[in-house]
Amino acid sequence: MSFVEYSDFIQDGDVAIVYLSHSSVMPVKVQHGAQTQTRYGVIRHSTDLIGKRYGSKVTCSKGGWVHVLHPTPELWTVALPHRTQILYTTDIATITMMLELKPGSVVCESGTGSGSLSHAILRTIAPTGHLHTVEFHQQRAEKVAEEFKEHRVDHLVTVRNQDVCKDGFGVTGVADAVFLDIPSPWEAVGHAKAALKKHGGRVCSFSPCIEQVQRTCEVLAEQGFEEISTLEVLLRVHDVRTISLPLPDFGPESGASENAPPNNTSVTLKTITPPREMPGHTGYLTFATKPRT
Amino acid sequence: MAADNGDDDYQNRIKEGDYVVLKRGQIFKAVQIQQKKKVIFEKQWFYLDNAVGQLYNTTFEIASGGILQPQKVEDAESSFDSKEAGTDNRNIVDDGKSQKLTRDDIETLKEQGLKGQEIIQQLIENSSTFRDKTGYAQDKYIKRKKKKYENTVAILKPSCRIMALMYHGREPGKICHLRYDTLAQMLTLANIHAGSKVLVFETCAGLVLGAVMERMGGYGSVIQMYPGGGPLRAGVESFGFPAHFHDMLHDFPICHVNALLAGTMDTTAKDHATDEKQYNMAAEKGQNQPEGEQQGNPEEQSMETGDNPLQDQEKMEEEKRREARAQDKKMKLEEKRRKLAAAAALLEGRNADGLVIASRFHPCPVLLGLLKFLAPSRPFVVYSQYRETLIECYTKLKEQGGTVNIQLTDTWLRHYQVLPNRTHPLLLMSGGGGYVLSGTTVAVDHSKPAGSQQAEEPAPKRQKVKDTEG
Numbered sequence: 001m002s003f004v005e006y007s008d009f010i011q012d013g014d015v016a017i018v019y020l021s022h023s024s025v026m027p028v029k030v031q032h033g034a035q036t037q038t039r040y041g042v043i044r045h046s047t048d049l050i051g052k053r054y055g056s057k058v059t060c061s062k063g064g065w066v067h068v069l070h071p072t073p074e075l076w077t078v079a080l081p082h083r084t085q086i087l088y089t090t091d092i093a094t095i096t097m098m099l100e101l102k103p104g105s106v107v108c109e110s111g112t113g114s115g116s117l118s119h120a121i122l123r124t125i126a127p128t129g130h131l132h133t134v135e136f137h138q139q140r141a142e143k144v145a146e147e148f149k150e151h152r153v154d155h156l157v158t159v160r161n162q163d164v165c166k167d168g169f170g171v172t173g174v175a176d177a178v179f180l181d182i183p184s185p186w187e188a189v190g191h192a193k194a195a196l197k198k199h200g201g202r203v204c205s206f207s208p209c210i211e212q213v214q215r216t217c218e219v220l221a222e223q224g225f226e227e228i229s230t231l232e233v234l235l236r237v238h239d240v241r242t243i244s245l246p247l248p249d250f251g252p253e254s255g256a257s258e259n260a261p262p263n264n265t266s267v268t269l270k271t272i273t274p275p276r277e278m279p280g281h282t283g284y285l286t287f288a289t290k291p292r293t
Numbered sequence: 294m295a296a297d298n299g300d301d302d303y304q305n306r307i308k309e310g311d312y313v314v315l316k317r318g319q320i321f322k323a324v325q326i327q328q329k330k331k332v333i334f335e336k337q338w339f340y341l342d343n344a345v346g347q348l349y350n351t352t353f354e355i356a357s358g359g360i361l362q363p364q365k366v367e368d369a370e371s372s373f374d375s376k377e378a379g380t381d382n383r384n385i386v387d388d389g390k391s392q393k394l395t396r397d398d399i400e401t402l403k404e405q406g407l408k409g410q411e412i413i414q415q416l417i418e419n420s421s422t423f424r425d426k427t428g429y430a431q432d433k434y435i436k437r438k439k440k441k442y443e444n445t446v447a448i449l450k451p452s453c454r455i456m457a458l459m460y461h462g463r464e465p466g467k468i469c470h471l472r473y474d475t476l477a478q479m480l481t482l483a484n485i486h487a488g489s490k491v492l493v494f495e496t497c498a499g500l501v502l503g504a505v506m507e508r509m510g511g512y513g514s515v516i517q518m519y520p521g522g523g524p525l526r527a528g529v530e531s532f533g534f535p536a537h538f539h540d541m542l543h544d545f546p547i548c549h550v551n552a553l554l555a556g557t558m559d560t561t562a563k564d565h566a567t568d569e570k571q572y573n574m575a576a577e578k579g580q581n582q583p584e585g586e587q588q589g590n591p592e593e594q595s596m597e598t599g600d601n602p603l604q605d606q607e608k609m610e611e612e613k614r615r616e617a618r619a620q621d622k623k624m625k626l627e628e629k630r631r632k633l634a635a636a637a638a639l640l641e642g643r644n645a646d647g648l649v650i651a652s653r654f655h656p657c658p659v660l661l662g663l664l665k666f667l668a669p670s671r672p673f674v675v676y677s678q679y680r681e682t683l684i685e686c687y688t689k690l691k692e693q694g695g696t697v698n699i700q701l702t703d704t705w706l707r708h709y710q711v712l713p714n715r716t717h718p719l720l721l722m723s724g725g726g727g728y729v730l731s732g733t734t735v736a737v738d739h740s741k742p743a744g745s746q747q748a749e750e751p752a753p754k755r756q757k758v759k760d761t762e763g
Contacts, residue, residue, distance in 0.1 A: 005488055008668065019733075021699055051530045055669025055735045067697055067735045070670040072484045080625050090704060093481035094474055100452045102639045103487040103510025124508065171490065200350060210716060217711040229708040233474050238680070238728075240687045270684050272701060283553050292305075293350060 001054075001267035002124035002152035003071055003119055010068065015150055017079055018043070026155040027079040029150065030260050040064025045242050071151070073119040074290070086116040087181065090235040091282055096124055097289050099177040099202045103128055108171065108178045108195045110134035110164035110188065114254045115144040117179065122153045132171050132195075133159040134164045164188050168172075169195040180205040180234065185212065186219040194288045203290060207281035208283045216286055232284055245269075304529065307344050307351075307448060312533035314455050316447040318440060321459035323531040331359065337444060344448050353513065355444040357406050364445055380423040393419040409443035416442075420721065429715060451532050453480075453504045460500050460528070468497040469653055469678045472726025474706045479649060480508055481675045482731040487512035489646035492638065492666060494518040494659055496652040499528030501541075501676075505649060511537050516636055516645070517544040518663060520654065543636040550662055593605055644668040651676035656730075657686050664695070667735040676729055685732040690732065699732035 001007050001014035010016055012032045020038060022276070028036050028043070030050060030159045036043045041062030043049065054070040058168050069075060072080045073090050087095075095117070101107065105125045112118055112135035121131050135141040141161040148154040161169045165184060168191035178192040178201070185205040192203050203225065205216050213230055307313060307326060315322045315334050322334050326341050344351075353361035377723035379385075392418065394402075402412050416438055417423050423431060443704040449455055457473035465471075479501070485508040487493060493515055502517055506529065509515065516525045524544040545553075552558035639645075645666045650659055655674045664673060673696075677683050683701050690696050704726060708719040 004486060006668075006671070008644075022698065022700075051737060053669060055671075055733075057736060068670075068699075069733060069735075072672065074484065074672070076484060089481060090478065093477040096481060097454055097457070097477035102453075102507050103512060120481065125486065125526065127487055127512065128510070150355050199302070199348070213709070213711055214713070214716060218713070228711070228712045232705075232707045232709070234702050234705040234707075236705065238703070240684050240701060270688060272680060272684060286711070289350075290352060 001071065003073060003076070004123050006054075006070060006152055008053055010054060012050050014026075014051055015052070015071050016049060017075045019067040019069050020029060024073060025079045027076070028029065036124050038064075040066060040163070050226050057278075071194050073116075073123045076119050076151075077116045080116060082114055084111075084113040084165075086114045088095065088116070088235075088282065089120075090233055091206065091285065092117055092120045094231075094233045094285060095179060095206075096120060096210070098285070099179065099204050100176060101125060101129075105129045105176045106174050106197075107131075108169040108175045108192070110131045110169065110180060111136065111182055112141065112144050113158060113181065114140075115147055118144065118148075118157065119151070119153070121158050121179075122148075125170070126153070127155055129156065129221070131169055133157060134160045134162055134167075134169055136161065136163045153166065164191060167191075171195055173198055176201045178203045181211075184215075186215040187215065189219045189223055193225075198293060199288045200292045203288050205286045206283045206284070208281070210284065213284045213286055220286070220288045222289065224293075226291050227289040228286065229288070230284050230286045232278070232281070234278070234282075236278060237275055240270065240272050242268060242270055248287055300501060302348070305349050305450075307347050307349060309345050312451055312531050313341075313344075313349075314449045314451050314531075316449055316455075317445065319462065321449075321455060321462060323456070328538075333448060339446070342599075347448070349448065352445050352447045354408070355446060361446070362626060364655075377424045377738045378428040378431060380427060381652040382425075382427070382430070384421050385425055385705060389557050391420055391422040392416065393421065409439070409445070410599045412442045413438045447449075453507045453532075456500055456528065456531060456570060460498065467653060470503070470725070470727055471497055471651055471674070471676055471678075472706065472723055474704050475502060475676065475726040475729060476504055477730075477763075478506055478702070478704060478729055479651070479676060482672060482729065483649050484672050485509065485647060485673045487647070489513045490644070491515050491649065492518055492640075492645050492649040493648075493661055494520075494652055494663060495519070496654070497528070499526045499530070501649060501651045502526065503529045506534060506538055506542065507532060509541065511535070511541055513646075514541050514543060515637060516639055517542065518547045518550070519544055520547050520652075526588075529543050543639060543702045544635070547659075547662075549637075551628045553640060554662075554665060581657065595695040602722050633704070640666050646671050648673035648675070656682050657689060661689060661693070664734065668736045669734050669763075672731065673734065674729055674731045676727055679728045683728050686730050695735060695737045696732045697735050699730065701728065701730050703728045 001011065010030050011031055012030060016028050016030055018026045018036065018038065030045050032046050032050065034045045036045070037061055041060035041064055043060055049068060052058070053066065054068065055066055057065050058068055059065045069257050077086065077089055101121060101124045102126060106123050106129055107125060108135065109118060109121065109131060112133040118131060118133055125131065135144065138161050141159050145159040148157050162170065164182060165187040172194045174197065175195045176197060178195055180188055180192065182188060185207060193204060196203070207213050207216065217228055217230065246268050306733060311326045313324060315324060317335050320335055324332055324341070326345060327588055328342055331338055332341060332664060335354055339355045339361055341361065343361040344353065347363055352364040354364045356362050383500055399412065402415060413435065426434065454473070457476050460468045461473055485505050489509070490513055491505055491509070493502050493505055498586050502515070505515055508594065519525070549558055632745050643666050645668065648663055648667055650663070652659065656677050660675050667673060675683065675686060687699060687701055690699055706726060707724055710717055710719055
């Protein structure tokens with residue numbers, strides 16, 4: 001197992017994703033002799049997990065069952081322990097494409113936070129790219145570095161514990177893309193410019209408030225960035241359900257036999273219903289291109 | 294910095310034969326760089342010859358005769374700063390006479406070869422109301438005129454982002470109205486990455502296939518499942534991938550899927566199918582060619598010619614050519630057979646790592662058919678312009694089992710204008726970018742663990758339970 005390479009069988013030391021339901025997904029560090037409690041009962045790693053195929057159904061002690069899935073950045077995003085507010089897959093997908101990330105890309109990111117986006121970046125830039133990620137909170141930086149190791153992606157990433165607004169990314173002229181998710185991104189635009197390659201690159205800043213966007217765009221323009229574009233992507237999840245709509249009774253039709261049974265009293269159809277509530281805002285995504293300097 | 298050496302620059306220079314994307318404003322067009330090739334873009338024509346050797350992302354000015362000249366930085370940056378500006382429009386009357394230049398005057402200016410920049414300057418100077426407009430209105434005026442008169446074009450290196458923007462803007466019908474943010478969701482939800490084995494079924498001009506290939510960076514394999522006579526790859530060409538990317542690309546005709554699944558697909562069957570196709574194609578071209586394909590035929594023909602003493606050398610030559618052609622075709626057939634066998638071998642293991650479907654076909658049978666080639670615990674995504682087709686997919690998947698984490702989604706995309714004191718969402722937004730159904734495969738369990746009796750229940754009852762679980 002690795003977050004950047006599929007394998008078929010669960011091994012000691014892997015991180016597996018236990019899937020209970022859509023809203024209930026938990027990461028499990030697989031260890032000989034260890035046990036994991038779920039609401040369906042206990043999972044014994046040595047017998048229930050190790051050697052089994054990813055995607056298998058595992059019967060727990062209380063007779064209930066779960067599926068054990070191969071980790072992916074998307075599953076990790078819904079399973080990871082939150083240490084900060086995180087980016088979700090919808091924004092991550094947009095960021096990945098609009099930053100033009102691909103195998104071999106060199107990316108700078110700050111802050112690392114809980115590493116939700118970091119894992120998605122690593123998956124995309126492997127096996128030849130590199131991620132330089134900066135987190136000013138020491139404990140978070142250490143924790144995320146530990147996770148990268150557990151997930152066997154540490155060879156693709158360098159975690160730096162410093163303040164990106166003051167000290168930059170710790171690299172200059174190497175990045176194809178820069179991503180900023182910090183409270184005052186405008187203070188880091190200069191460092192982003194320095195981190196990008198001489199022949200140019202892409203930058204993205206994620207901010208929840210429009211005032212932050214405003215200041216960032218001003219600084220981006222001042223610093224000579226081009227193609228500045230701000231957008232917002234919202235995910236709508238649809239519930240598939242069967243609905244039944246009753247038909248009113250108009251009474252017997254003239255000319256029709258009075259004994260004829262009523263045709264249909266209701267119509268049944270499959271449709272989707274939008275959720276009653278949905279996330280209405282995560283953040284504005286501002287993209288720009290650094291021209292050749 | 295070490296990363297930016299001469300080699301890097303070489304990579305960033307436009308070369309003859311390169312596939313590039315032209316950009317003006319928000320309009321894109323993909324072309325190949327060819328000498329003396331006339332290109333028409335946004336009502337202007339020009340030659341790309343001068344672009345060769347220049348760096349990517351350079352903006353060019355179109356001079357008379359369709360010659361491209363790299364735009365000077367001063368030109369691009371010079372602004373029309375006007376010191377005077379009004380505060381409101383209470384005294385601005387629309388009498389249709391504010392512009393002193395007539396249509397003909399402007400045409401004359403154009404013919405004189407004036408640059409767009411200069412024409413706009415003239416328009417401003419001859420506008421009686423410009424000075425009374427507010428600063429914002431002046432900005433807007435200039436922006437609008439720039440759009441109309443500036444004759445510049447930028448040349449970009451193709452990327453998934455640019456190609457997706459281009460297709461969505463120019464030919465949404467060709468890509469089933471797949472909007473770029475939806476494509477982005479698909480690539481991420483399918484966990485497309487280097488080193489995996491991905492199945493793609495698309496009728497989006499090759500855009501989706503190209504996007505998948507870009508994300509795999511030449512590592513792993515992509516098997517394009519194609520309908521009809523052959524795989525469509527026009528869009529893939531425009532990505533301008535290096536040659537080795539094509540080594541990872543396989544194709545397999547979807548009409549052989551059933552045979553492959555049933556295990557009845559053997560090499561002879563494949564031969565017949567391709568031979569027949571080849572035969573038919575050749576038959577259309579000419580009468581002589583198909584004969585050469587049948588075994589032993591070349592010999593027969595040479596015997597015939599040998600019987601006739603009047604045949605001269607020309608006939609012999611013709612014979613040789615025919616034989617060479619037949620040989621050539623045989624080689625090509627052999628190659629095709631080999632490739633088909635290779636693709637079949639990749640599929641036979643039924644251990645693919647991902648599945649991406651985006652086509653004008655009904656997605657349900659495609660999904661149910663191709664899902665069988667995936668290993669357990671692998672993601673799949675299906676795109677459809679219409680949600681009804683995906684509702685059916687969702688229902689069928691729930692019925693047959695073997696998948697978890699099924700989600701039917703779509704995304705809203707909103708762009709913003711961000712300017713000092715004028716920030717707001719753009720007035721126009723895309724109405725719909727299509728729908729995506731995604732999920733993960735799991736091992737099909739034939740034993741009956743205690744908790745799974747519900748799989749044995751009759752379909753309608755089960756559906757109700759599943760639906761609310763959603």
